[in-house]
Amino acid sequence: MAIIERPSSTPTATTEYVTPSASMGFLRRPVETSGWKSWAFTVDHKKIGIMYGVVAMLFFFVGGLEAVLIRAQLAQADGTILSADKYNQMFTMHATTMIFLFVMPMAAAFANYMIPLQIGARDVAFPRLNALSLWTFVFGGIFLNTSWVLGGAADGGWFMYAPNSSVPFSPTNGVDFWVLGLLITGIASQVGAINLIVTCLNMRAPGMSLMRMPIFTWMAMVVQFLLLFAIPVITVALFLLMFQRNFDATFFSVEEGADPLLWQHLFWIFGHPEVYIIVLPAFGIISEVLPTFARKPLFGYPFVVFSGAAIGFVGFGVWAHHMFAAGLGPISVAVFSVATMAIAVPTGVKIINWTLTLWGGKLWFTTAMLFAIGLIVQFTIGGLSGVTHAVAPSDTQQTDTYYIVAHFHYVIFGGAVLGLFAGIYYWWPKVFGKMLNENWGRANFWFMIIGMNLTFGPMHIIGLQGQPRRMYVWTENRAGEGFFNLGFWNLVSTVGTVILAIGALLFLVNVWVSRKNPPAPEDPWDARSLEWLTTSPPKEHNFDRTPTVHALDEFFHRKYEDVGENGQHDFKKVATAEELLAEEEANADAHIHLPSPSYWPIVLAFSMPVLAYGIIYSTLLIIVGAAIAILALFGWALEPPTAPEDDFDPPSPTDGGEPSKELVTSV
């Protein structure tokens, strides 16, 4: 709300004196501060972050259900639960949902919520664009999943190799939904990337130099750069596939002389940076969690920062290792093989840094810490099998087997998902003002960690035995004997999936049992970075006083004083979080300008699925969608980002001269 107010300890009910003015002559600006409208039209990065998280979690369970069905089908030889066709749709949508609709938006949830708080800003650089990102992702995700009831989902695998994804091989509209859905969610990522990069570079509080930025913000910023340059490439690929399927172009028709490698190159130039887009936010999260619970600063902060940036750069030069079996020729294979081994180095640097952060620390095994340590262990296993793929001859043996599936689940589940859960447990009290239950949390962790190892561990064996990926049945005939019996390990893997699913459900149980927990302390973990220098949950304007930053781990240094002598460090607590917050409140900034809510982001986002349905079904819908989009774009352009002063009524006499409710006419 564009209320200019003096923050006070009493909650300010802004609706009392705000009346909207017309925007574009016919729509009044939304002013609700409660109810669904306060969420649907909000531009507050915190509310947007929460909504990102909730929707992503929803898709996590959709994708999880798909995974359970896949494993149920493969539990025994010649499974009959899914048809071949449904199985193809299931694994395609499992991967698509987990990557594009769970991990990326969940990371976006943290980035949205935490970046402004960690750099001492009141919001992101472009609050309305932020809302656009959210709703574009939500509508894109829903659009993608409506394909289940509109003739069947996409069935070409998440990489959607052309020409296998062109009409003769995939005649339903599933691939069209997939193409258009990813174009829509791509817009969300692209807009979000620009917004968050500008936020990180431009909105930092005084003293917050780049090398004082909390490590999560750093990693999130690297991810936004990866998105910025990776998304346009897949956009090209998706457009080409759309023209191929819907407008009879022949970009991928080999019989017309097309090159089938074109899709593979375009896809993996996006697809490999995507791997780091998935995992770097989790790296950032545990780089916050580990120092907090080891009670030590992050070991080698600059190394973690620069290795993150190095991963970002090298990540664009290794894509063809996904194509070793495609016949690129020895020189290409050798170059990409070496580059792939090289990228293991900065990743290894990070693992060393995390381990040395733990070394000699006073470890506090909270649930968040367990998830963070789980990431180090599980990701390292996935990283090691990754190095075996980097060796091209070895990779040729493993291509298209379950060994690959084992590898990428160890890095994606063991890396990204465990890291995201660490973040959820760590920041839950910050976001919601109450703790999650630690006992349920530990159960959540152990079920997930045991479940994932039972699910994905056996896949190494299954894969080296030669069971191919993406096959909807396996047969008893070649199942092997004794320890290497496919039947046994497939069953173990399915049992593991059930345990993993229970683990995931335990998280929901935990949220439910924790809903009435008492308010959490302001600083429950004795944390280190700037987002804790505000109340939990943070006030709408984030910080009472724009913080001035003097050091890395600013919040820690405000609480602790170095009393060590002769070059030794010995930190003594000099202030509690409550005292620091009281001081901030006493010295609050007088005038705080916050951006105003708007209808246009959600309207513009809504036009996109309409356009997409139009491309599949009818030109009429294209016209309707385009009309909505044009209306929204002009409404947006003509609406000031902050409501003008005459949007607000003068203070009512009933305020009794309360300074917090007074409108100020100049900044």
Added chain:
Amino acid sequence: MSDATVNPPATAEPVHDDTIPEGYDDTQDHIGLPHDTSTGLSNTKLAMWMFLGSECLLFGGLISTYMLYRNRQGDAVGPDQLWDIPFTSATSFVLLMSSLTMVLAVTSAQRRDERRARLWLVVTALLGGLFLSGQVYEFTVFYREGLGYTTSLFASSFYTLTGFHGVHVAVGIIMLLSLVAMLAKNRIVGDKAETIEMVGLYWHFVDVVWIVIFTLVYLIPA
């Protein structure tokens, strides 16, 4: 965060004095803009540069696709039978000149000569429209000579690449004309000169991409 803005020295010679309103303080317009940010660049400008950076990759992908397929027309018409270099050079020249008029619009706006800025914006939009008309004419001629969108891989990739560029020009024209209308109705929020400069950045980018496309698609012999 830089310190408070410093007024330019009073002795600095004012440019086009008559266009600057009485009592105008040059520093006032920038409050909340560049001097408020950590880098000193305004948020919009930084965002526009980021966007254009990612657009490079978009056109990179499309140009690569074209370069891969530029000789794959089978028995159908190929570039050698189609290109009319003098004509396309002329429309390219028109587009490049529109960058000049765009610069004139931005400098006029920076001198607070809004009337002239609007005029140059209209001229820029007209030149862009002239280029687009040339493209439509060219497409029509190619189509009559037998180059449909799905005729060959060369045809599809050529139309996709140049079509994407044409859509970018069209969007630019819409932005230019909207800008003129919003300037006339005084509906622009914040620094007007900077808003014009943002559209200008986009416009120059679209021109620069055309230089690359023109060179790679038309000038390099097939």
